[in-house]
Amino acid sequence: MLQALYGPAVPGLRAEYGLSPSGAGLGLSLHFTGGVAGVLAFNTIHSRISNRTLLAASYGLMAAGSAGFALAPNWPLALAAAFLGGLGFGGIDYGLNQLFAVGFGDRSTAMLNVLNAHFGIGAVLGPAVVAWTGPEHYAYAFGGCAVLAAALIPCTKGVGTEATHDEPAQASASLGLSRVLVGFLALYILNVAVEAGVGGWEPTHLETVGFSASVAASATSVYWLMLTAGRFLVVPITLKYAPERILTVCAAGMTACLLLALVKGVAPVAYAGVGLFIAPVFPTGLPWLNKALPQAKRAGAWVIAASMIGGVAAPPLLGVGIEASGIHAVPLLLTVLSGASLVATVWLIRLTRRDIE
Incomplete structure (x- = not known):
């Protein structure tokens, strides 16, 4: 849902910060840039932290980035917040896909399709939320994502706490x-x-x-x-x-x-x-x-x-x-x-x- 909010929010961003279309598009670019960095960063430290910590930290970064984007007083700070939220997005994308790929045995392929179908549901809901609030009120949509991401942190208690062993x-x-x-x-x-x-x-x-x-x-x-x-x-x-x-x-x-x-x-x-x-x-x-x-x-x-x-x-x-x-x-x-x-x-x-x- 978070990823899908940036495009529909462009008219509101342009009005809020006086941006050109390409300038407003930088929000999504920084989100994806953070996503790539998040995947690689969490992959690097995964052997030293538990799966629960990986997911909780990722949701925390998403919550902080979403809230920061909603409340940013200027465009540079909004872009920094988009990158921060992207870091968490990358951690969740890597963490959940990796856990589902190895955690369900012979059912992993089926469960990964179920997982990614829910990613798709979020991508459909994102534009619908902005359409409901109006592009000029995009901050409420990003604020809602921040609340939801933060609320998911205590829900990671069902995930194992043992650290992942690194490969040879x-x-x-x-x-x-x-x-x-x-x-x-x-x-x-x-x-x-x-x-x-x-x-x-x-x-x-x-x-x-x-x-x-x-x-x-x-x-x-x-x-x-x-x-x-x-x-x-x-x-x-x-x-x-x-x-x-x-x-x-x-x-x-x-x-x-x-x-x-x-x-x-x-x-x-x-x-x-x-x-x-x-x-x-x-x-x-x-x-x-x-x-x-x-x-x-x-x-x-x-x-x-x-x-x-x-x-x-x-x-x-x-x-x-x-x-x-x-x-x-x-x-x-x-x-x-x-x-x-x-x-x-x-x-x-x-x-x-x-x-x-």
Whole structure:
């Protein structure tokens, strides 16, 4: 929810601080920058603190950052607060995904999809909260997030208190050279790039090909709803099929849907299909990663950080490609990224099978 508040709050931020559109967008950028730093920082100290401490500290940072953003008297302090909240966001993203990936045994893939579906619910609720309060009253939405995050700190008492044992030094050294890890990094960067690219450029593309602004906005909302629903729908499937088989179908499906988005008449439905197919990728890939690299328990932190980098870098890089080829090429550019993720998935299957043999 916190991450999803920044975009809808832009009109209120511009009025409050006298910002340009790009200046107001820095709030989300600093949030994601803090997120990447939070993932890497908590990954570094995880061996010296308990899982409970990791989650409690992360919620504390989110609460402080959200409250600071709501109450900041000037824009530099608001940006600092956005970075602070992002640190906590990164800790929660890393901490919960990592705990779910290793804590549920054979059910980890299913439970990770349930977890990330709830992340999606928050992303849908965020804009709804700002719409309800009005962009000019964005501070109430951020203040509400601060209260909720603080209230969750005592709820971490159900989490184990033992510190996590660090992996052997030799495993850590080999981690940086692993082709398997490189493959997973590429897979996550590409998939989150597609996810963010569709979310950022779908409405512009649909308006350009002749749909009204309201239809384009509604279709984009449906895309995010399908992304959330897809994680619930895939849960029973994860109990029957291996993660790598699910990811192969997902990559092929979203590539086909993006090609269909080139056809005007079915473009909104095709984008919804992309949301459905891309939904399981992030949570389903983590158990596969832990199985493929059991000696490197912290590999998950690197792919989660890489996914955030993909989300930050994709929209502006796609913008460069769109300037060169036009808005009509949006589905084609995204198809290239999606096709590359399919290639990365097939390559990873070959690598992991070879390692098992």
